[in-house]
Structures are given as structure tokens and as C-alpha cells.
Amino acid sequence: MYKIAYIPLDERPCNYDFPNLLTGNKDSSTQGEVNLVRPDLDLMGEKKVPGNTEKIWKWLYEEAKDADGLILSLDTLLYGGIIPSRLHHLTLDECRNAIAGLSRIKEINPNVKIYAFNLIMRCPKYSSNDEEPDYYEDWGSEIFQYGKLHHLISANLASEEEQKQYENLKQQLPKEVVDDYLSRRKINVEVNKLALEYVSNGTIDFMIIPQDDSAPYGWTAIDQQEVRGAIASHNLELDVYMYPGADEVGCTLLARMVNSFKGKRPLVFPVFSSNQGPSVTPLYEDRPLMETLKYQILAAGGLMTSNLSEADFALYVNSPVEPMMEAAYQDQLSTKYQVNRNLIDFVEQLEYTVKERNIPCVVGDVAFANGSDLGLLKLIKRKNLLFRLAGYAGWNTSSNTLGTCIAQGMIHNVYGSSQTHLNFLALRYVEDAGYCSVVRKNITNNVLPDLGYDYFLVDGKRGKVSEIVQKQLNEFIKEDLSDEENNLLIKECYMPWNRMFEVGLDVEHLPRVKN
Numbered sequence: 187m188y189k190i191a192y193i194p195l196d197e198r199p200c201n202y203d204f205p206n207l208l209t210g211n212k213d214s215s216t217q218g219e220v221n222l223v224r225p226d227l228d229l230m231g232e233k234k235v236p237g238n239t240e241k242i243w244k245w246l247y248e249e250a251k252d253a254d255g256l257i258l259s260l261d262t263l264l265y266g267g268i269i270p271s272r273l274h275h276l277t278l279d280e281c282r283n284a285i286a287g288l289s290r291i292k293e294i295n296p297n298v299k300i301y302a303f304n305l306i307m308r309c310p311k312y313s314s315n316d317e318e319p320d321y322y323e324d325w326g327s328e329i330f331q332y333g334k335l336h337h338l339i340s341a342n343l344a345s346e347e348e349q350k351q352y353e354n355l356k357q358q359l360p361k362e363v364v365d366d367y368l369s370r371r372k373i374n375v376e377v378n379k380l381a382l383e384y385v386s387n388g389t390i391d392f393m394i395i396p397q398d399d400s401a402p403y404g405w406t407a408i409d410q411q412e413v414r415g416a417i418a419s420h421n422l423e424l425d426v427y428m429y430p431g432a433d434e435v436g437c438t439l440l441a442r443m444v445n446s447f448k449g450k451r452p453l454v455f456p457v458f459s460s461n462q463g464p465s466v467t468p469l470y471e472d473r474p475l476m477e478t479l480k481y482q483i484l485a486a487g488g489l490m491t492s493n494l495s496e497a498d499f500a501l502y503v504n505s506p507v508e509p510m511m512e513a514a515y516q517d518q519l520s521t522k523y524q525v526n527r528n529l530i531d532f533v534e535q536l537e538y539t540v541k542e543r544n545i546p547c548v549v550g551d552v553a554f555a556n557g558s559d560l561g562l563l564k565l566i567k568r569k570n571l572l573f574r575l576a577g578y579a580g581w582n583t584s585s586n587t588l589g590t591c592i593a594q595g596m597i598h599n600v601y602g603s604s605q606t607h608l609n610f611l612a613l614r615y616v617e618d619a620g621y622c623s624v625v626r627k628n629i630t631n632n633v634l635p636d637l638g639y640d641y642f643l644v645d646g647k648r649g650k651v652s653e654i655v656q657k658q659l660n661e662f663i664k665e666d667l668s669d670e671e672n673n674l675l676i677k678e679c680y681m682p683w684n685r686m687f688e689v690g691l692d693v694e695h696l697p698r699v700k701n
Contacts, residue, residue, distance in 0.1 A: 188447050189221045191249040192436065193242065195259040195303075196267040197230035198682045199690045200433045200582075204590065205257070205440045207613065208597050210606030219601070220444060223249055233317075233683050234273060236266020243287050250291045253298050254447065257439045260285065260304035260381055268398070268432065269317050271374065272307055281377045288389050299446065301439040302390045304381050305432055306413065307374045308398040309333055309405040316642050316685070321363045328359055329367060333405035340408075368405075375409045379416045386420050393425065394439065394485055398432040399583070400472040407472060429481035430471040433582065434589025438485050441596035445487030452488040452599050454592070455497035457535060459553070459562075460527040463505020468584035469512075469555040475505060475584060482588045486596050494539070499546040499576050499595050502536050504529070504553045504562050506584070513557025513580075514627040527553065533565040540574055548595035550588045551580030557622035563615070563666065573672050573695065576603075578611055580618040590614075608695035612667075612674045620662035621689045625655055630686050641687070647680045655679055655689060673698055 190209075194201040202224065209220040225245045231237035242263060250256060264284050265271040276284075291298065310318065313326035322329070335352035338344040344352070384390045395413060400406050410428065417426050431438075445452065456479065458464055464476035471478065483490055483501075491497050507526040511519075539545050549566070553559040558580030566572055577594035579587040591614075598607055630641050633654055637645070644651040656679035663674045678692035 187219060187221055188254045188444075189223065189252060190255045190257060190440070190443060191246060191253045192222055192224050192257045192440070193246060193259050193262050194224060194230065194436055195261060195305075195433065196269065197227055197232060197237075198433070198688055200586070200688070201259075201268075201436055202227065202230065203690075205436045207606070207610050208437060208440060208594060210604065222440070230262075231267050231270065234269050236270035236274070237262055239263060239266050239284070247287075247290065247294060250295050250298055253295065255299040255301065255443045256291065257436060257443065258300065258302045259436070260302055260377070263287070264377060268305065271305065272318055272370070274370065276373065278373050278376050281373065282380060285377065285380055285384070288384050292389050299443065300390050301392045301394075301443060302381065302384075303394040303396060303435045303439065304378055306378065306395060306397045306400070306406055306409050306428070307371055308400070310399060311401070314642075319366065321360075321366075325359060325363055328355055329363070330404060331355060332359060332364075333408070334401070334403045337403040337405075337408050371405060371409060375412055378409075378413045382416055382420050382422060382426060385422050385425050392439075392442065393427075394431075394435055395426060395428040396431040396435050396585075397429065397472065399470045400430050401470075402467075402472045410472075427481055427485050429478050429485075429585070430468075430473070430583065431478075431482075431585035431589055434586045434593070437593035438482065438589045441593040442485060442487040444600055445596060448600055450487070450600065452498040452596060453491040453496055454483050454488050454595075455491050455494045455500045457500055457502045457532070459502075459504045459529060459532040460507060462507055462526055463503065466506050466508050466510060468506060468552060469510045470583045471585065475503075475552070478585055479503065479588060482585065482592050486589070486592050488592070488596065494543070494545065497545060498599050499548055500539050501548050501550060501592065501595065502532065503550045503588075504532065504559055504580075506553050511554050513554035513559070513623045516554055516557075516560060516623065523553075529559075529562055529565060533562070533569055536566070537569045537571060540571060546576035546595065546598060548577035548591050549575055549579075550591045551578065551618070552584040552587050554580075554623075555584070556582055558615075558619035560619060560623055560666075563619050567666070567669065570669070570671070572615065572667065573608055573611055575611065578614050578618075580614070581622055587618075605695070609693065612695040613691060613693040615667055616659055616663060616674060616676065616693050617689060617691055619666070620659045621655070621691075624662055625658045626686055626689075628658065629654060634686075642685050644681055644684055644686065646684060647682065647690075649681075652680050655681070659691075671698055672696075
């Protein structure tokens with residue numbers, strides 16, 4: 187039995203629940219070799235309300251005494267979660283004193299393995315204060331553009347017109363807004379650099395610095411350069427990875443820790459649905475898909491291989507084409523999406539690899555942002571492969587998806603198929619395809635206006651809207667997922683942040699009883 191204490195990035199299911207579901211702690215039929223423990227949900231805060239960092243640290247000290255490993259969100263330990271990391275007013279000294287608690291952990295348990303992650307703060311392109319400071323509602327897009335132009339000018343890449351735009355924005359943006367925003371960014375970057383010192387002295391065994399909703403130019407990219415320089419100055423390139431991602435990192439580090447405990451270094455063979463796919467830069471990210479994919483496999487404890495025969499599993503990547511589309515609009519497919527990918531070959535190869543070669547296959551469905559490719563799901567179902575896969579995901583950003591499905595593939599490589607595994611597959615199909623690609627858009631456009639709600643505000647976590655969501659998801663299951671061998675049961679459905687972007691689900695895979 188391996189005990190792992192986990193501090194999630196926040197209280198949403200993707201961060202709080204997914205790693206727990208992968209280990210099967212809710213399922214008595216699992217092997218039970220991993221005991222993942224988490225702080226009680228009431229300590230974790232709620233969206234803009236920070237978690238109780240004092241009590242979370244106290245919980246961690248207690249659980250670390252007999253833990254084999256720790257997976258730690260430094261954003262939660264210092265700021266109280268991902269959203270509070272964008273809103274806090276902590277000084278650098280306060281942050282320095284807080285992060286020093288890591289040293290106490292190793293005093294309590296010198297042999298515990300510590301994997302940590304600490305985000306580079308994002309800078310959205312749009313104006314909304316849903317997850318940002320209040321002034322982002324009025325100045326968000328301007329703050330982003332100001333950062334992008336500042337970056338281009340500092341790199342001597344700006345045109346005369348862009349330099350003029352920069353000066354105009356400098357005059358237009360309120361000084362107090364810019365000062366607040368940039369001062370917090372500065373502190374957060376210094377915290378990133380402080381964390382590196384704990385990797386250098388051996389307190390942290392491995393670290394990921396994810397880039398939440400990144401772009402090639404702007405404030406996030408500037409911070410990234412500074413932190414990358416610090417990583418190099420500490421000679422930590424092999425111990426600290428920096429790449430696009432955020433909400434999947436708990437799963438990634440869990441997979442890495444399990445692989446480490448088991449002495450495994452899985453080999454992963456990638457297959458793409460298009461030749462162009464590996465070179466496409468996905469939405470909300472800053473580099474070609476293939477470069478991020480390499481990091482995601484490495485971070486989870488694996489290596490890529492060019493030989494399918496020696497692979498522990500194949501990773502089938504349903505890749506995007508340029509310009510990348512949002513999943514909600516795939517009913518309006520561009521010609522490029524129809525001709526620059528070959529889903530028929532992709533699925534035929536997938537079936538052959540699973541059924542004829544008997545090689546486990548994971549599907550990373552990143553053709554669209556924020557949801558599954560319904561055309562691919564249809565073909566996988568027709569081939570009777572839905573519940574023969576070693577992993578599947580198709581939600582949010584490309585990195586969120588890849589980190590989730592690769593982690594599931596890594597866990598499957600150790601423990602094989604189980605009720606735990608089938609339940610997580612079922613959850614992914616219902617959430618990523620049913621909710622993200624179909625139900626969310628339908629309810630937002632056709633139900634919420636009549637109820638007096640909108641995308642950013644519904645009637646609570648378990649109100650009328652969640653009931654309608656569950657009803658429509660059940661219809662999706664009946665039409666698009668269930669067959670003569672498999673049925674899916676939604677045991678719980680709620681709206682974690684009282685909005686439409688994410689959904690909380692408890693889904694069980696039920697094999698049909700044959701007469």
C-alpha cells in the first residue's frame with residue numbers, strides 16, 4: 187500500500203476528484219494499492235474565496251508523517267487555490283515564510299517523496315472578472331494587449347503601428363489597475379523562483395510549472411522567460427518542467443509517482459489523425475502540439491518510442507488543424523477540418539491496434555478546444571471500442587486533455603482494466619462529449635434565457651439547471667453511448683462554481699446483463 191497525500195489546485199472535480207477517481211478510492215473492487223488522501227472539501231475554499239491555508243498546512247504535516255509521497259499545489263498552500271492566486275495581496279515575505287513549511291515536512295518525514303506544481307499566472311485575452319480581479323471586467327482585453335505589445339517591443343518585433351497602440355494603451359489604462367496587476371504577477375514569479383530553491387536543496391523531488399492559458403507573447407510569456415532563466419541558472423532543467431497546462435497536473439503527478447513507486451518507465455507510441463496536427467499550436471497554448479505532448483509523456487513518467495511493438499501503450503491523438511475550432515461549433519465544420527484529417531484511417535488503425543495487436547490504446551481527443559469530437563466518438567462506438575480503451579479524454583485545453591488521458595493510460599499500464607477504470611472512461615465520455623460538446627451549449631442558448639440565468643450564473647450547485655443538465659445527459663447516454671453491452675448511470679450531477687463552464691458528475695459504468 188502506498189499512501190499519497192494530495193493538495194489539489196482547487197475544489198473543482200477536475201482537481202479535487204480526478205486523481206482520486208483514478209486510484210479508485212471510491213471503488214471497493216480496485217486493487218487498493220494506492221491510498222490517496224486529500225484535505226476535507228470544506229478546507230478548500232470556493233472559487234474566489236481562498237482555502238484555509240493554515241488548516242491545510244496543519245493537515246499536511248499530520249498526513250506527511252506516514253506518507254510515501256506528497257503531490258502539492260503550491261498555489262493552494264500559499265494563496266488558497268488557483269483563483270485566489272490571481273487575487274491575493276500577500277507580500278513576498280509572507281510567501282517566503284509560508285513556503286518554508288516545505289522544510290518542516292522533510293523534518294517530519296525525511297524519506298517522503300515530494301512532487302509539487304506552481305502555476306505561471308495566466309493573462310486572458312478577454313474582459314471578464316469571473317476568475318480575475320474585478321477590474322478585468324472593464325480592462326481585461328486591454329491588459330492582455332498591453333502585455334503583448336510590451337513583449338513585442340522589448341523583443342524588437344513591434345511595428346510602428348504597434349508601438350503607437352502601446353503608447354495609447356499606456357495612456358488609457360488606469361495606473362492603479364496596472365500597478366495592482368503587475369505587482370501581483372511580480373510576486374507570483376518570485377514565488378516560482380523561490381520554489382526552485384527547494385528543488386535545488388532536495389526538498390522537492392520533482393516540480394512542474396504549468397502555464398495556464400498561455401500565448402506566445404504577453405505577460406505570461408514574459409514571466410515564463412524569467413522563470414525559465416532561473417531554472418537554467420539552478421541547473422534544474424531535468425527536475426523542473428514548464429509547459430502549457432493546469433487542471434490536469436494532479437493526475438500527471440499521480441501517474442509519475444505510481445510509476446516511480448513501481449519502478450516503471452512506460453514507452454508510449456503516438457499516432458496522429460493528421461500530418462499537420464503535430465505542428466498546430468492549440469488554442470490557449472504557446473507552442474506546437476507535438477512539443478507539449480513530449481512534456482506530458484515525460485512528466486507522467488514515460489518516454490516516447492517510434493516502435494509500436496515495444497510500446498506499453500499507443501497514444502492516438504485526434505489532432506487539430508489550423509485554425510483550431512471550439513467543440514461547441516463543430517456542427518459548422520470548416521473544409522479544412524474535413525479534408526486535413528483522416529478519421530476513418532485513424533479509427534481503423536485504432537481498432538487494429540486494440541483488437542489484432544492487443545496493444546492498449548489511449549485516445550487524446552484534442553481536435554477541438556473545450557470538448558470532444560462527436561464524429562470520432564460515433565466511429566469509436568461503431569467499432570465497439572468505447573470501453574476497450576486504456577484511456578480517453580477530450581475536455582478543456584489540449585494539455586488538460588492530454589494530461590488526463592495519459593495519466594489514465596499510465597495507471598492502466600500498472601493495474602489493468604477494472605471497475606475503477608471503466609467508471610473513469612464513462613465519466614470522460616459523459617462529461618467531455620455529452621456535456622462539453624452538446625449539453626452545455628444547448629442549455630446556455632435555449633434554456634437559461636427563459637429561466638433568467640446566463641452562462642456565468644445559474645441557480646446554485648444543485649438547482650433546476652443541474653436537473654436539466656442531468657436529464658439531457660441521460661438522453662445523450664441513451665442515444666450516443668449505451669449499447670447492448672454497456673450502460674452508464676449518472677449518480678450525481680451538480681454545477682461546482684454555479685456557472686455553465688464545468689459540471690460535477692458521478693458516473694458508473696454498468697455492463698448489461700445478457701439473457
